[in-house]
Amino acid sequence: MPRWWPSWRPSPSGGWPGCADRGRTPYGRPGPCARTIQLVTTPRIAFLKGHGTENDFVIVPDPEGRLDLSAAAVARICDRRAGLGGDGLLRVVRAAAHPEAREQAGEAEWFMDYRNGDGSVAEMCGNGVRVFVRYLLHAGLVEAGDVAIATRAGVRRVHLAKSGDVTVSMGRAELPEEGVTVTVDGRSWPARNVNMGNPHAVAFVEDLAHAGHLREAPPFAPASVYPDGVNIEFVVDRGPRHVAMRVHERGSGETRSCGTGACAVAVAAVRRDGADPAVTGLPVTYTVDVLGGSLSITELPDGTVEMTGPAVIVAEGTFDPDWLTTALA
Numbered sequence: 001m002p003r004w005w006p007s008w009r010p011s012p013s014g015g016w017p018g019c020a021d022r023g024r025t026p027y028g029r030p031g032p033c034a035r036t037i038q039l040v041t042t043p044r045i046a047f048l049k050g051h052g053t054e055n056d057f058v059i060v061p062d063p064e065g066r067l068d069l070s071a072a073a074v075a076r077i078c079d080r081r082a083g084l085g086g087d088g089l090l091r092v093v094r095a096a097a098h099p100e101a102r103e104q105a106g107e108a109e110w111f112m113d114y115r116n117g118d119g120s121v122a123e124m125c126g127n128g129v130r131v132f133v134r135y136l137l138h139a140g141l142v143e144a145g146d147v148a149i150a151t152r153a154g155v156r157r158v159h160l161a162k163s164g165d166v167t168v169s170m171g172r173a174e175l176p177e178e179g180v181t182v183t184v185d186g187r188s189w190p191a192r193n194v195n196m197g198n199p200h201a202v203a204f205v206e207d208l209a210h211a212g213h214l215r216e217a218p219p220f221a222p223a224s225v226y227p228d229g230v231n232i233e234f235v236v237d238r239g240p241r242h243v244a245m246r247v248h249e250r251g252s253g254e255t256r257s258c259g260t261g262a263c264a265v266a267v268a269a270v271r272r273d274g275a276d277p278a279v280t281g282l283p284v285t286y287t288v289d290v291l292g293g294s295l296s297i298t299e300l301p302d303g304t305v306e307m308t309g310p311a312v313i314v315a316e317g318t319f320d321p322d323w324l325t326t327a328l329a
């Protein structure tokens with residue numbers, strides 16, 4: 001049974017709905033309205049905070065899909081000074097309750113509605129999906145073992161134990177021929193185009209410092225290769241089957257890790273190193289160091305990419321209703 005179970009939304013007028021029809025939770029148990037007057041006037045929407053290799057997220061459980069989170073509201077929640085702070089937001093919605101998931105979720109009961117820190121929608125988040133499943137386990141909504149999660153990039157299968165690292169089957173990478181040239185501070189590199197459900201441009205560089213401050217998205221050309229923007233990874237070698245990366249994430253800026261980015265980097269390194277499992281018939285594993293830790297990425301002979309890494313829940317609480325009403329307005 002989840003500990004936090006939002007079942008309210010602000011009324012269109014900005015106030016909170018009365019409790020006449022809200023006295024019971026979706027499980028039929030008495031809800032707060034049935035118990036105290038104070039909670040009637042201050043209904044609480046839950047949040048949690050979590051991270052995977054320091055790519056951090058605000059988690060908002062919204063099983064019945066009742067919250068209307070505009071881009072501006074997400075950006076406000078993810079603001080590190082005026083809000084809770086996060087690289088992105090994970091809204092936890094039942095697949096059956098979300099129009100983007102209903103048709104394609106298959107056996108997946110839960111849909112990961114991922115938003116970048118600026119409120120933009122992205123297809124997939126590799127660190128996010130591990131944290132998402134860690135939350136489901138924490139809230140008692142799934143059991144340890146294999147769990148299917150619906151995302152905008154399709155269903156992803158996740159293996160999690162009660163504690164420790166989480167493994168995600170990230171699907172196959174797409175490697176369109178056309179790449180781009182990325183430029184920072186007068187230096188340019190060719191970047192490989194790798195799609196892990198979301199778009200990445202992977203540039204092998206001599207020194208990670210050459211990526212500069214990464215406060216703004218580095219320019220790339222031709223722009224037509226990524227009409228919806230791109231995540232850009234800068235990569236150096238650390239040893240055999242071992243690389244390190246920095247990333248500028250579309251919609252979030254420089255982050256301390258990007259799971260889909262680490263997969264894209266490993267897939268590009270596999271091709272560069274002539275270790276393609278489809279050719280050798282052997283799985284190959286790369287360690288990808290990110291600023292916030294390390295991820296282990298394996299490509300299998302059928303082209304499937306698996307990612308293993310940590311997923312941590314840090315805190316849980318409730319939004320101040322007045323603040324949230326303003327943020328959602």
Ligand SMILES: N[C@@H](CCC[C@H](N)C(=O)O)C(=O)O
Nearest residue numbers: 122125126127198258259260
């Ligand atoms: N941090 C994520 C990727 C999040 C989405 C990305 N910024 C995009 O817009 O595609 C990850 O761990 O994969």
